[in-house]
Amino acid sequence: MKVLANDGISKSGILALEKGGFEVITTKVAQEQVANYINENNVSVILVRSATKVRKDIIDACPGIKIIGRGGVGMDNIDVDYAKSKGIHVINTPASSSESVAELVFAHLLSGVRFLHDSNRNMPLEGDTKFNDLKKAYGNGTELRGKTLGIVGIGRIGQATAKMALGLGMKVIAADSFIPSVDVKVEFFDGQSVTTTIVPQSLESLFKEADFISFHVPAQNGYILTEKEFATMKDGVGIVNCARGGVINEVDLVKALDSGKVAFAGLDVFENEPTPATQLLMHPKISLTPHIGAATGEAQDRIGTELASQIISLLS
Numbered sequence: 001m002k003v004l005a006n007d008g009i010s011k012s013g014i015l016a017l018e019k020g021g022f023e024v025i026t027t028k029v030a031q032e033q034v035a036n037y038i039n040e041n042n043v044s045v046i047l048v049r050s051a052t053k054v055r056k057d058i059i060d061a062c063p064g065i066k067i068i069g070r071g072g073v074g075m076d077n078i079d080v081d082y083a084k085s086k087g088i089h090v091i092n093t094p095a096s097s098s099e100s101v102a103e104l105v106f107a108h109l110l111s112g113v114r115f116l117h118d119s120n121r122n123m124p125l126e127g128d129t130k131f132n133d134l135k136k137a138y139g140n141g142t143e144l145r146g147k148t149l150g151i152v153g154i155g156r157i158g159q160a161t162a163k164m165a166l167g168l169g170m171k172v173i174a175a176d177s178f179i180p181s182v183d184v185k186v187e188f189f190d191g192q193s194v195t196t197t198i199v200p201q202s203l204e205s206l207f208k209e210a211d212f213i214s215f216h217v218p219a220q221n222g223y224i225l226t227e228k229e230f231a232t233m234k235d236g237v238g239i240v241n242c243a244r245g246g247v248i249n250e251v252d253l254v255k256a257l258d259s260g261k262v263a264f265a266g267l268d269v270f271e272n273e274p275t276p277a278t279q280l281l282m283h284p285k286i287s288l289t290p291h292i293g294a295a296t297g298e299a300q301d302r303i304g305t306e307l308a309s310q311i312i313s314l315l316s
């Protein structure tokens, strides 16, 4: 049987699938050609990340598809319920990338509080002539230790983020509509561990109390963060979004950054992917990454092998 991994798959995933008797195709087929390609090549399994959309049109056009696999967490690019109604298995790998996303959150937070993103833009341009001016401009950093991190969505990725925050000596608060309480265990190399219970509170109180806010929620139908919510936050709050574009109203975010209400933002995801708004890309207070939360060798290895084992157990 043939597997089309249209947004790529790790070498370990390919090897595991081949060992299970599958042929893996890693050709990148253009979105509008996917259905034809699947039919012409008798593909049984289509694997995607966030780039390729598997909507009703492809599902209807490809009766030979047995599994749609998402290498990662968010299924917003797949018509999951419709596929299931047609008897197609829809799988993903919800646990594989939590640590990688959480680490990226801290890359943005640390960049934000010490201006790394802006310093990296300006040092190559002016670092030789204006070193001391730049030293002054970036010389009023903030420590994360002792500050309050508000985590919106305390599922797997939220918990991995909480663990790292606790390890850094931060206070962690959370808001979550579904999870009443979580025990977050921070384990150290010497075998010791500390468990902290986090009881989610209202979003409104989180916005008021947090020094930094990080989002870990699925794709939303409306914004969670607009002008109205920014107004309730502490002055100088830092915002990180490594979840989904559309969680934050980007126009309101830029206004809040320009007014100083928000000190910095770290964005991995955008309302318009793959063409984020220019005012975000050019903003000196925004640390930017191009949707790479899960893009580490370790996470992609786990994702590939997990997809392979699910496919083998479903189709063998």
Ligand SMILES: O=C(O)[C@H](O)COP(=O)(O)O
Residues within 6 Å of the ligand: 049, 050, 051, 071, 072, 073, 074, 075, 097, 243, 291, 292, 293, 294, 295
């Ligand atoms: O939902 C996810 O798993 C992340 O957004 C990662 O997306 P990617 O696989 O396109 O990197």
